[in-house]
Every structure is written in structure tokens, then in C-alpha cells.
Amino acid sequence: MKASSSPTASSLGLKVVLPGLLLFRLALLATPLPRFFEHDHQLSSPLTSFFRLQEGIFLYKNGIDPYAGDVSRVSPLLLAIFSTVLQLPLPIISVLWTLSDVLGAWALVSIWRARSQTVGTKTEGLVAAAYLLNPYTLLPSLARSTSSLDNTQHILCLLFAALGKSSPALFTLAFLTHSSLTSVLLVPPVIMLLLSGPTSSLAAPRPAVISIKKALYLASEYFVYVALLAGISTFVAGSWGWVEKTWGAIFLLPDLTPNPGLWWYFFTEMFDHFRPFFLMAFSIHLLIYVAPICIKFQYAHDPLYAAFLLQGIIATCKSYPTLSDPGLFTSMLTIFPEIVPHLRHPLPTFMLHLHSALLLLLFHDLWLVQGTGNANFFYASTLVFGLANGAAVVDAIWAGLRISFGERGKGWAIAQL
């Protein structure tokens, strides 16, 4: 912490930034903003809505199976935790969300420290601020969407993996899988991260030496955790109905509430005859990105980067995304500052994001509140949002691979064959 004690370096140092942002977030909670965002479709999906969590808890407390209907799609683990340990009044719950975000920011900073092997640089403040002030993560946390908690778990998992603590990492990932099944796609990069470490070899790729046996062992440990938690979930819920309603919802898309994703509109217009095929196609689409990215970036020895890219792809192609998924992606960009000079079109990407963020809000309001627009308006804005996310991911992939070619000498050009 020596560097942070000098006044110039600590002006953006973590010790100042983190408490300051915490206070700022707590101050935001005191405004009427949270109520404004509570039921917003961009900030909470049917799987992450706090309102539905409360409904599930209420039904459960009154002896009705919360998974018999379609309202509550929350994992039984969250149901159990929120109805026992976290039985707190609403303002304190909001503070809990803010604290979880601050924990996520701190974990992101710790990942940065592990990756860059430095402590107390200016970047730490930037990383924390990028996570806490990013509107994509700020607003869902104000809306008490459980996707913010999912983000925190995600970052904690990456932190444990970066520090080499396999069991905590896999357990956090298992818990995250229970609230958001799509995170199972992160198992390969996390295992790779556990086996190779967070330091980057993007600039000097070399083949990875990963023992398959160890990887399989870690994977089996992960699945054991998932199974144990599934057993506890079944015990809490009293039956296996929760599987269809929580995990099944991701594959079967029963709820077509509008969200910033690409799935819902397709399936509002689809004939039932084609539904299974398209559900399969969309799910497999998400699955096919895992292997190429992990294989490619094992040479770069940067599974953290692979996890970062996968998060971007998940954010774009997930079945029930909220704004916090691309929020995590954009915030994680700060822990890879070395690729920023190699981004080919950062400004258009940023403009696309700005454009789509504004359009999302505007067209959502126009369609659902004022009634002068229709679903196509909002879907168009989600398409632009998908384009923005896609552009960001593509650019990040390019930059991650480009960095190994080094500085471009005069008279030379880098071309893609």
C-alpha cells in the first residue's frame, strides 16, 4: 500500500474512491429513484425481479407452492435465504444491494491487483468507479434486481479463481448457477483460470499446460456442488417443480415479458410448431461460443480474458438478460487496460451504447406507458443494443488477439487474412 500513501497517487486511490462511492450510492437510495425503477423491464427480468421474489416468499410462507404458478422464478436457495436470514425491512434490503455492489467493486479491484501484481495504483479507483458508477449496473441495483447479486457472485467467483482458491470459486459458481443457469457456460474459463492464474500473457501467447485430469477433477467438484445445492433446493421447495420453473424457464422461455434481450420478440411471433426448434437453436447458439473462445485464449494464457469475452456474449445472447449483464462486461473492461489502445472502433461502440440506452428507455416508455408506439419500436432499440454489445465483444476479441502482434512498425500493416 506504499504507493497509495503518496498524495498524488491516492487522489484516485481506492481508499478514497470506494467509501465515497458507497456514500453516493447510499444517498441515491434516499431519493425517490428506486421506486421509479422498481418494475422497469430493462432492469429486472422475470427471473430476477425483486417483486417476484417477494411474491414467492409470501406464497411460501402461506403454505402455497411458489413453483406451482408462473409468478416466482427465483431459485429456492434465494427463497430460503431471503425468507429466513434476510427477513429485513425494505430500506435495509436496498442497502444490502448497495453493499453487494461495493463488494463486487472491491472484488473487481482485487482481481485487478492479482492480475497486474500491483497494489495501490490509480487504476484501482478507476475500476471501482467503473463498476459502481456504470449506469448499467447502478440502475438494476437501485431496482433491487437479483441480477446485481448475480454480478457480485460472478466477480467473486472470478476473484477466487484468480487467487487460486478452487473450492470457493467453484462453490460460488455453483451458487450462481442456481440463480442464473446461463453461468454454467463460465465453468471452462473458470477452471482454466484456476489452473493457469490471472496474469496475462496476451502480449506473448504460448501454449497452455493444463492438466486434463485436474480440470476434470475441478469440473466434477463443481457438479457435486451444484448437485448438493440442488438437493438443498429440492428440500426447501418440497418437490422438483422448481427445476422446470427456474432452470426450465431459461430453455423454454415461458414468460415473454419484454427485456433488453433478443429472444422475447422472436417468440411472441413464433408459431408453436417451430418453438422447440428455435429454442434449441438459440440455446445452442449460446453454447457454441464457449469452446472457441477458451481454446483461442488458452494460448494467450488469459482465461480471465476469455471469461470477460464470454460474459459479453452471454449478455448479448442470454434468454432473460437485464442491463446488469452488459454492465458487468463494460465494467470488466477496466481490468484489461492493455487492450484499450488496440480497440478498433471504441467510439462507435460507445455511441451505439449511448444511442441504444437512450432509445431503450424512450421506446419502452412510448410503447408501454404512453401507448403511442408498439413493440416493434422497443424491439428495434433492443436490436441496436445487441448491436452495441456485439460490437463491443468483437472489438474486445480483436484487441485481445491484436495485442500479441505488438506495436505496428512504420511501413507495416496488420491485416486479417
Place this chain on the structure above:
Amino acid sequence: MRTNILKRALLAASAAAALYLALVVYEVRANETAHAAAAESFFGAKNTQGHTNNWAVLVCASRYWFNYRHMANALGMYRTVKRLGIPDSNIILMLADDAACNPRNKFPGTVFSNAGRHLDLYGDNIEVDYRGFEVTVPNFIRLLTGRVEPNVPRSKRLLTDDRSNIFVYMTGHGGNEFLKFQDNEEISAFDIADAFEQMWQKKRYNEIFFMIDTCQANTMYSKFYSPNILATGSSELGESSYSHENDNEVGVAIIDSYTHYVLEYLETVNKTSRTTMSDFFNHYDPVPIKSHPGVRADLFPRPVHETLVTDFFGGVAQVELIDDDSEPARGTPISISIPINTNTNTNVPIQNEEPRSARAEVRDSSPASARRVQSNVKVKSAGVGVGGVGSSVGSGNARDGLSGEMRTWIGTFSVLVLGAWVARPRGGNKKAVR
């Protein structure tokens, strides 16, 4: 080191699995017995014997002014079943003609059933569901079997379930195994028997009491073959049923003798009577009735002397009392069989003189008793399947297994224990992974 972790992980997993399995088995068994016990205590109560709601289908199948008595028959039955507690929503009244507003009616808007015109059966609060030309054989059979057109309103549907006791009363002109509808068609005993069989197969009734007042009425129930039907008719094969009396001002016969004596007997029954059907059948006296009424009980599962008259004529329902606070009741509910009459005050208005003094005491007892019960507890009338949604997380009423709250605490605790075990500091194991 690696195998050590593996062994420990496997041990923990198998211990947890064993524990979980044991808990699940215990849960499931406890649930089964709890559910069975709850169902038994709800349905097995002696005094309701399996039915939870009552319906009545009252059919007058003949038209024209000179068949005034048939409409009076049906309206008399209507008044009686309403008095004994079946609400209008559960009564289907089919009158093939309008006697009250008939131009030949000297007392318009009224229908009487006794010679002194003491009691107006029509009044201003009756609900005729099928009237005039809607009373046809196809409509009747569709009503019974439930195969109605989609545009038929709810009030014209027989919305019974497998716990409904139905009282079917038919009157009109009939003969050997037929009943005449509207003077242009007839329904046969086979048709009604088949309709009842369809109802049985579609679980549309718990028990049926079939009463028919026509000439040679007993032939109409001779063809039934479905279970749980008790039937009675006014006259044997080859016998006619006769009217009881004429009113000189109205100018026609105003009641049939079988129905008259049945109604007179039912006036002695009130909602809390324990009069049995055997008492009811024993009061049949062929001499004043002028024909030989018959009873068919071979399809009926219970002994007739243990079947209450109110099982068919009254709207008795099972009531579950819960405490005033909003917690769902735990433990076995106190079940009291209290007849719920939703229209105590909306019966047919009575004229000044009442030849039957028994009616006065009947009217008073029920509202007072109902009010007394409702004074300081919340009466929750228990319908079938209240709150019984889905899986083994049923209502908390009679659960022996772990309650939901216990389960959430155990679940949370397990997760925290698992997390703590996962996060425990292990010396040297970190390095072994990479």
C-alpha cells in the same frame, strides 16, 4: 493431496445425499399420511356422507292453461328446496308454460297450489331458468349431460361435480316409460337412464334423487342402471296419477295429489331436521294419494334409513371454523355441519294466514343459528381443494412433516455450512491445484 480432497469430497457428498434421502423419504411419508388424514377428516364426516353441494333440477314438461297444476307442482318443489337451503344458483327450474302471466289467470302474476289461494308460489323472487319453448327434450338432456352450446349462460348449466347431490323432479303427462314434453315430443325412460349414465361417467354427481309425478310414473325409473340413484314415482304401471283439488276461482286443478302430500310432508322438515328418506317414503299413503307411489333403492349405496331428507332437498354444506387471526388453521379443523342458506330473507312472501304453523318455527331457527355461529369466529366455508395447489407443499392444516419455515431455515443453514466448509482455510492445498 488430491486424492485426499477427492475422498473427502465424496464422503461429504454421500453423507449429504444420505441425509437428504432420509429427509425426503420421511417428508413424503409424512405428507401422504397427512394428506390422507386431511382428506378423510374433510370428506368422511358422517353427516354429509360424501357430498359437498346440492343441486335441484325441477322440470314441468307440459304447457297450456289446463296443466296449471304441473307448474304449481314444480313451483311448490322450487319453494321447498329453496326454503331448505339450496340457492338459486344451484336450482335449474324449467317451466314449459307461463301460468302466472297467462291471460286466463284471474289472479295475474300468481300461482297457487291450494284451494284457498293462501300461498303464492310465484311471488317476485323466483328464477325460472328454462321457460316456455326452451323446455325441450334435447335441452333437458343437454342440461343433464353438460353438453350445452358454448353460448348457453351459466345460469342454464348444471355445474355439478363429483360431490354434488342432485334432486331431479319431473312432472307432466306421462305413460309407460315416457314423459310428454310440450305436447309435441316425449322423453323415454331409456333416455333419462342414459343421460344419468353419462353423468356418472363424467363424474357429474355424487348421488341423484329422482322424483317423478305423472301417470304410470314408476315406469320412468325402471330403466336406470347407473349407481347412486334413488328414485321414487307417483304411480305404478297401469295407474294414473290424479290431481288433488280444484280452486273455484282459478278454475283449474291446482296441484297433483302425490306432489301435494309430498310437499305437505316436507313442510315438517327444516334445515336441521334429521328426518330420513325412509321416514319420507313411509309417509306415502296410497289412499289419499289415490295411486301407489313406488321407490327404487337398489342402485343406492346407503341404507335409506340412514339417508337424510336434507341430503337431497337441503343445501347443507360443511363448514370449517377458524380462529379470528389470519393464520391458517393448524391441526384438525373443527367441522360443524351448519346449513348455509344464502337467501334466508328472500323467500316467497307469505300471505296473512298460514295453514301450516310449522313453517313459522322453521323460518326463525336458521338465521339465528347462522348469526350465532358467525358472531365471533370467521366462518370459512370449505370448498373442495381450497389452497391445495400443486405438490407436497400443501396447506399447513394437517401436516406432520416439516413446515415450510423449518425447511427454509434448514436450507439456509445447509447452504451456509456448505459455504463455510468450502471456504475453510486449507494449508498447502492451494498450490496443489495449479
